Amino acid sequence: MTRSTYRFVDMTIGPDLDAEPYTARATCATCGEQSPQPTAEGPTGQHSQAQRWCRTHAAIDHPGGRHLHYTATITYGWLITPAEDIGPAAEYEPGG
Numbered sequence: 001m002t003r004s005t006y007r008f009v010d011m012t013i014g015p016d017l018d019a020e021p022y023t024a025r026a027t028c029a030t031c032g033e034q035s036p037q038p039t040a041e042g043p044t045g046q047h048s049q050a051q052r053w054c055r056t057h058a059a060i061d062h063p064g065g066r067h068l069h070y071t072a073t074i075t076y077g078w079l080i081t082p083a084e085d086i087g088p089a090a091e092y093e094p095g096g
């Protein structure tokens with residue numbers, strides 16, 4: 001059995017400016033179709049685009065009936081900043 005010593009290190013978390021940009025998309029829970037990659041910048045415009053796609057998709061007369069259930073997927077990066085050195089960071093590739 002090995003023994004380890006632990007210590008607490010303060011860490012802050014905030015937006016990761018190196019990560020992929022904020023993205024809001026919708027997925028139809030019935031057929032799995034996904035709204036297109038948003039062209040609007042910012043959450044409000046992207047949410048509007050995704051919701052508009054949901055309404056359009058729900059208006060289609062699908063063979064088995066209307067598709068009324070959707071999942072919203074919001075993607076954005078967070079970055080941890082330790083208050084002191086806790087060792088080297090792993091290599092990071094945005095979107096990878």
Ligand SMILES: [Zn+2]
Nearest residue numbers: 028030031067
């Ligand atoms: Zn669908």
